Amino acid sequence: MKYNELTQFPKRRPSRRVGRGISAGQGKTAGRGTKGQGARKSGGVRSGFEGGQMPLYMRLPKLRGFKSHRSTPETVKIGQLELVKKSVIDNQALYEAAIVSSPYISVKLIAGGELKSKKDVKLQKASVGAISALEKAGGSFTSQSQPLRPQRTSDKIK
16 A cells, blocks of 8 residues: 555534534524424424325326236247258247247247157247157257347447
């Protein structure tokens, strides 16, 4: 540590002793004005109080619930996998078969319909019934993370 690197903290003003006579500077009413609710020992109003007028937080309209920004996964049924020609099915293969709206979203496989051919599925989620139907047809399920959307070249800093 060097002398020129030392920092001096600002001095804290001592608390004022109010109501100790007029010569002390904060005597008589002790900075509380004259009479009224705020001048009393236990006086004062709660936060948000507007003197009897309807407070702002009560005047504004309220909305029910809240808006979740978490995206829900798109669901794909076992029977829809027959539309995909590939043996290994992932997000890209489902997008090319026009089953999901984007290859960069979360997809959940659920039971529904029949699977006749062997399929190896690599998606984000699957129900227990869907996994058992896949294994019954000779296929398998592997959980993988959601594919990331590639960045555009215009978004990168030059």
